[in-house]
Structure formats: structure tokens, C-alpha cells
Amino acid sequence: MTDGLGLWVYGVVEGDAAGPTTRPGVDPDHDVELIRHAGLAVVVSPVPLDAFGEHSLPEALEDLERLETLARVHNGVLQEALEHGPVVPFRICTIFGSVAGVKDMLVRQRAHLTAVLQHLHGRAEWGVKAYVVGGPGDTAAASPASGTEYLRRRRAERAGAATAQRTMDAALVRLHGRLRERAADAVLNPPPPTELSGRAGAMVLNAAYLVADGDADGFRALVADLAGRHRADGVELELTGPWPAYHFSEAMAG
Amino acid sequence: MGTSTPATSTSGDSLADILERVLDKGVVIAGDIQINLLDIELLTIKLRLIVASIDKAKEIGIDWWETDPALNRASGELAAENRNLRQRLHHLESGRSD
Structure with missing residues (x-):
């Protein structure tokens, strides 16, 4: 490996996976390659260490445009790998100094990576988010006639909001339950930060499901069906995928 | 997708x-x-x-x-501009006192 170059790791695929098509990696001057070793294969691309080093890279990540480019290329390479078979996605900014370093990692992590690949075989990740659209407080009421009237209205609103919240929570638990039943695995992400959970379109569910490729259409149909049922509650569903299994690779790595 | x-x-x-x-x-493995x-x-x-x-x-x-400096590239430029202005002010002031 040329001096001053490191290797950016995108993810790990099965040892007999097809090689990537010629495409530039996170550094546009270097293409994506496959390093096969220890019965596995790593998707990598060379990066110049002056731009991708310990000091320069964190700086680059503070620039939203550069971060966007890195994130999109990283995900794009993994998406392509996913078309050929299971892929264990690595978090961005995993960089090795040499091919030998990458191979050592493969040997060290082999048991974990192999187990994860087996778990992911024939499956992909789907994201489901639920948003509350509209809801209490959205309708502009006439100004209160008096202070008493205002306070009475506030109390009623608060009581109504608490009931609505309980109804919503129960609906979301049922919704997640239905989707989880259909999936091999499921992950619930924490709710988004409260300071931005304004009422218009606040996200109330952020989940990922590991779904068998053969059942992708069935899963899609289920989401569409549930979306129809929940629309009346002011809940809108958003389905994304298939994704490389970002949510289903982490826990098993040592 | x-x-x-x-x-x-x-x-x-x-x-x-x-x-x-x-x-x-995604997998976190130290590189x-x-x-x-x-x-x-x-x-x-x-x-x-x-x-x-x-x-x-x-x-x-x-x-x-x-207004968050970490997120605002323009703030870097502002800081540079401020330095520049301070230098010019200093220059002008020292010129006047001569």
C-alpha cells in the first residue's frame, strides 16, 4: 500500500461475494475494492491519510456538506453490496493503516462477523417511522371570553392531551407488535429530542425491522394496511428500505 | 432503495x-x-x-x-474579519498617537 494511504472500511461480506463494480469511494480518486481473507471479504477503498487522519477527519465531519458526501458514499457502497448478499455495515470512519491491519481485524473478529452474516442472510433492514400529524391544539379556537374561561379551557386541554397520549402510546405498542411479529428481529430507537418534538409531525415511533427478502412485499403491504388503520388517529407512517442491516450488526460484534 | x-x-x-x-x-471496530x-x-x-x-x-x-460556532462556517470568517479589523484599528490608533 502506498505511503500516506489508509483503508476506509465500509463493511464485511461473505467470502465468495461478488466484487464491487468500479466506483469511486469516499475519496473520489480511489475506487472501492474487496479484500478477501479468512473466509470473509471486506469492502474498502484507499483514502489519503492527510485528509482522513485523526485530526483532519473530525474537522471534515463538522462540515455538513462533507459529512453528507461521506455518509452518502458510505451508504451507497453498502447498498450495492446488499444487492449481492448480506453485508455487515461498519460505522463510518473505520480506517486501517494497511491491508495487513484489515486482515488482522478479520481474523480477530471472524467468529462474530460470520455469525452476523449468517443471521442477516436473505434478510434486509426496513425502517418504519410514525409521525403525529395534527392532533390536539391544532384547531385555532376563538379567544377566551374571560380569565376563568381561559383557565377552564386550559384544564380541559391538558386532561384531553393526557388521554390522547395514553391512547397514542397503546396504539404505537400495538403497531410495533404487529410489525415485530412479521420480522426476524426488531429495534426500537429512542424518541427524538424533546426540544424539537413540536406537535406538527412529531416523530412518535422510530423502529427498524429485519425482514426476510421473500417477505418484503408482505411487510410493505402490512405497513400500508396499518397506515390506513392509524390515519384516523392522526398518525402517519413512513417506510424506508431495504437498508443494509445497520441496526442488526452492532450487538454481536466484540 | x-x-x-x-x-x-x-x-x-x-x-x-x-x-x-x-x-x-453499524459495527464499531477500532481501526x-x-x-x-x-x-x-x-x-x-x-x-x-x-x-x-x-x-x-x-x-x-x-x-x-x-449562532453555534461549531456548525457555522461563517463564524470562522467573522472571527478572521474581527481580527483583521482590530489590527487595522490598532494600526490607525498607533498612527494617530504618533
């Missing part, structure tokens, strides 16, 4: 969806180059808020990123 059904409103190629995954999920992921994660909490909620945030009047 980015399959949608009548139930969905956006596809999976939104930056927020991608950042959420590539920054917070030879050590990047402090914690710093990045803290930063990206802010970035993600921006990406996911910029319209909503504006709606409810949260605009801290416009």
Missing part, C-alpha cells in the same frame, strides 16, 4: 435517515486511525436535528445553529 407505499411520505435516501444509520449504528466517535456523535445529534427538523424548528423559533 427508497421504496414507498401509499403509507409513506418520503423515501430512504433522505440525509437524516442515512446519518442516523451510518453515524449511530488503526482512532477517531473519537463520541465527539462525532455529539456533533451529529445537532446535525441530525438540523437535517430532520430544520423546517419545524424554524416554525417554532429554534435557530441556535445559526
Whole structure:
């Protein structure tokens, strides 16, 4: 490996996976390659260490445009790998100094990576988010006639909001339950930060499901069906995928 | 990717969806180059808020990123400009006292 170059790791695929098509990696001057070793294969691309080093890279990540480019290329390479078979996605900014370093990692992590690949075989990740659209407080009421009237209205609103919240929570638990039943695995992400959970379109569910490729259409149909049922509650569903299994690779790595 | 059904409103190629995954999920294995992921994660909490909620945030009047130096490249330019102005002022003042 040329001096001053490191290797950016995108993810790990099965040892007999097809090689990537010629495409530039996170550094546009270097293409994506496959390093096969220890019965596995790593998707990598060379990066110049002056731009991708310990000091320069964190700086680059503070620039939203550069971060966007890195994130999109990283995900794009993994998406392509996913078309050929299971892929264990690595978090961005995993960089090795040499091919030998990458191979050592493969040997060290082999048991974990192999187990994860087996778990992911024939499956992909789907994201489901639920948003509350509209809801209490959205309708502009006439100004209160008096202070008493205002306070009475506030109390009623608060009581109504608490009931609505309980109804919503129960609906979301049922919704997640239905989707989880259909999936091999499921992950619930924490709710988004409260300071931005304004009422218009606040996200109330952020989940990922590991779904068998053969059942992708069935899963899609289920989401569409549930979306129809929940629309009346002011809940809108958003389905994304298939994704490389970002949510289903982490826990098993040592 | 980015399959949608009548139930969905956006596809999976939104930056927020991608950042959420590539920054917070996926296998963490230490490489030879050590990047402090914690710093990045803290930063990206802010970035993600921006990406996911910029319209909503504006709606409810949260605009801290416009004044957050870490997120505002223009602030670097401002700092440079301030230095420059101070230097010129100093220059002018020292010229007057002569």
C-alpha cells in the first residue's frame, strides 16, 4: 500500500461475494475494492491519510456538506453490496493503516462477523417511522371570553392531551407488535429530542425491522394496511428500505 | 432503495435517515486511525436535528445553529474579519498617537 494511504472500511461480506463494480469511494480518486481473507471479504477503498487522519477527519465531519458526501458514499457502497448478499455495515470512519491491519481485524473478529452474516442472510433492514400529524391544539379556537374561561379551557386541554397520549402510546405498542411479529428481529430507537418534538409531525415511533427478502412485499403491504388503520388517529407512517442491516450488526460484534 | 407505499411520505435516501444509520449504528471496530466517535456523535445529534427538523424548528423559533460556532462556517470568517479589523484599528490608533 502506498505511503500516506489508509483503508476506509465500509463493511464485511461473505467470502465468495461478488466484487464491487468500479466506483469511486469516499475519496473520489480511489475506487472501492474487496479484500478477501479468512473466509470473509471486506469492502474498502484507499483514502489519503492527510485528509482522513485523526485530526483532519473530525474537522471534515463538522462540515455538513462533507459529512453528507461521506455518509452518502458510505451508504451507497453498502447498498450495492446488499444487492449481492448480506453485508455487515461498519460505522463510518473505520480506517486501517494497511491491508495487513484489515486482515488482522478479520481474523480477530471472524467468529462474530460470520455469525452476523449468517443471521442477516436473505434478510434486509426496513425502517418504519410514525409521525403525529395534527392532533390536539391544532384547531385555532376563538379567544377566551374571560380569565376563568381561559383557565377552564386550559384544564380541559391538558386532561384531553393526557388521554390522547395514553391512547397514542397503546396504539404505537400495538403497531410495533404487529410489525415485530412479521420480522426476524426488531429495534426500537429512542424518541427524538424533546426540544424539537413540536406537535406538527412529531416523530412518535422510530423502529427498524429485519425482514426476510421473500417477505418484503408482505411487510410493505402490512405497513400500508396499518397506515390506513392509524390515519384516523392522526398518525402517519413512513417506510424506508431495504437498508443494509445497520441496526442488526452492532450487538454481536466484540 | 427508497421504496414507498401509499403509507409513506418520503423515501430512504433522505440525509437524516442515512446519518442516523451510518453515524449511530453499524459495527464499531477500532481501526488503526482512532477517531473519537463520541465527539462525532455529539456533533451529529445537532446535525441530525438540523437535517430532520430544520423546517419545524424554524416554525417554532429554534435557530441556535445559526449562532453555534461549531456548525457555522461563517463564524470562522467573522472571527478572521474581527481580527483583521482590530489590527487595522490598532494600526490607525498607533498612527494617530504618533
